Amino acid sequence: MSAAVDSADLAIETHGLTKRFRTQVAVDGIDLAVPRGAVYGFLGPNGSGKTTTIRMLLGLVGATAGSARVLGDEMPRRLDAVLPRVGALVEGPAFSPYLSGEQNLRRFDAADRHAPSRTRDARVAAALDRVGLSHAARKKAHAYSLGMKQRLGLANALLMPRELLVLDEPTNGLDPQGTREVRALVRSLAADGTTVFVSSHLLAEVEQLCTHVGVMSAGRLVTQGTLEEFRSTGEERVEVLTADPGAARAVLVRLGLVVDGVAGTAGLETLLASAPRPAQGAGADDAALVTARLSGDSPAPDAIVAALVRDGVRVRGFAVRRTSLEQRFVELTGEGFDVVA
Numbered sequence: 001m002s003a004a005v006d007s008a009d010l011a012i013e014t015h016g017l018t019k020r021f022r023t024q025v026a027v028d029g030i031d032l033a034v035p036r037g038a039v040y041g042f043l044g045p046n047g048s049g050k051t052t053t054i055r056m057l058l059g060l061v062g063a064t065a066g067s068a069r070v071l072g073d074e075m076p077r078r079l080d081a082v083l084p085r086v087g088a089l090v091e092g093p094a095f096s097p098y099l100s101g102e103q104n105l106r107r108f109d110a111a112d113r114h115a116p117s118r119t120r121d122a123r124v125a126a127a128l129d130r131v132g133l134s135h136a137a138r139k140k141a142h143a144y145s146l147g148m149k150q151r152l153g154l155a156n157a158l159l160m161p162r163e164l165l166v167l168d169e170p171t172n173g174l175d176p177q178g179t180r181e182v183r184a185l186v187r188s189l190a191a192d193g194t195t196v197f198v199s200s201h202l203l204a205e206v207e208q209l210c211t212h213v214g215v216m217s218a219g220r221l222v223t224q225g226t227l228e229e230f231r232s233t234g235e236e237r238v239e240v241l242t243a244d245p246g247a248a249r250a251v252l253v254r255l256g257l258v259v260d261g262v263a264g265t266a267g268l269e270t271l272l273a274s275a276p277r278p279a280q281g282a283g284a285d286d287a288a289l290v291t292a293r294l295s296g297d298s299p300a301p302d303a304i305v306a307a308l309v310r311d312g313v314r315v316r317g318f319a320v321r322r323t324s325l326e327q328r329f330v331e332l333t334g335e336g337f338d339v340v341a
């Protein structure tokens with residue numbers, strides 16, 4: 001799905017990246033291409049290999065095979081040059097519950113040999129401000145809500161200027177308010193031009209936040225590209241509710257559509273929900289639903305209806321539907337997605 005992009009324009013690039021645990025292949029030869037400036041949603045069901053990929057990108061675990069470049073440098077060989085430019089939120093940082101948010105950040109910053117102590121106070125204050133925690137800077141971390149803790153984790157990732165943020169399920173376990181806060185923060189960081197690589201098992205989250213998407217399924221990257229490309233690859237189908245399914249099928253075939261099937265009345269709920277109620281005495285009992293795929297050469301929907309009517313097909317309902325993103329994900333991964341926002 002994705003067009004070739006120059007390596008220099010990529011914040012993350014992997015080739016055949018693989019991780020095997022004993023007999024299990026957790027990540028199976030993936031070729032990631034994350035353009036600089038993108039908000040890249042790394043989407044997949046639980047256990048599909050997202051965290052393992054992120055851990056390899058950050059040099060937290062070695063790859064079994066393949067290569068990875070982060071911000072143009074090979075990982076993990078150039079770890080020391082790369083990591084200072086990357087802010088990461090992988091598993092929540094181990095904050096000390098009895099220190100304040102501010103004290104926790106100072107402690108983490110002091111442990112970072114790239115962080116100048118001279119500017120520490122200002123940088124800690126700026127990071128707290130950035131994530132909206134200035135008011136709670138002196139509060140002990142144990143008194144923070146989950147959303148606040150997650151924002152403190154992001155503040156930690158932002159103590160130094162970063163070119164790339166890598167966030168592993170940043171809204172996992174948060175209540176709706178915390179989720180909104182973290183998403184708004186990610187959006188504002190992206191608006192500053194920071195490349196964001198964010199994993200999620202929530203389709204709605206990726207739709208709301210991301211410019212690009214990569215979909216993992218059982219260790220494989222099954223698709224990647226812009227969100228727009230992804231939306232536009234959904235197929236369009238026409239659905240005809242009719243008492244003359246045989247004649248309808250013949251017309252659709254003549255017009256060059258690929259007829260998927262003819263369903264009995266059991267499958268009609270979706271169409272009936274959006275179609276006008278059949279007139280009395282013309283109930284759906286004797287009707288069937290004929291579905292067919294549209295292609296680029298297919299006539300316009302109104303021409304299809306006209307052709308059906310011209311041939312005497314009694315059309316009781318007609319709809320054009322595009323495969324939803326959710327259906328696309330299910331098709332790609334063979335698994336149901338958690339689509340809760």
Ligand SMILES: Nc1ncnc2c1ncn2[C@@H]1O[C@H](COP(=O)(O)OP(=O)(O)OP(=O)(O)O)[C@@H](O)[C@H]1O
Pocket residue numbers: 021024025026044045046047048049050051052053201
């Ligand atoms: N250290 C490990 N040892 C053995 N197997 C592992 C290890 N880490 C991960 N796995 C396995 O690799 C597969 C991928 O796990 P991973 O955590 O990368 O998936 P994920 O997409 O991030 O899922 P989740 O959202 O649940 O974290 C899983 O089957 C997991 O059990």
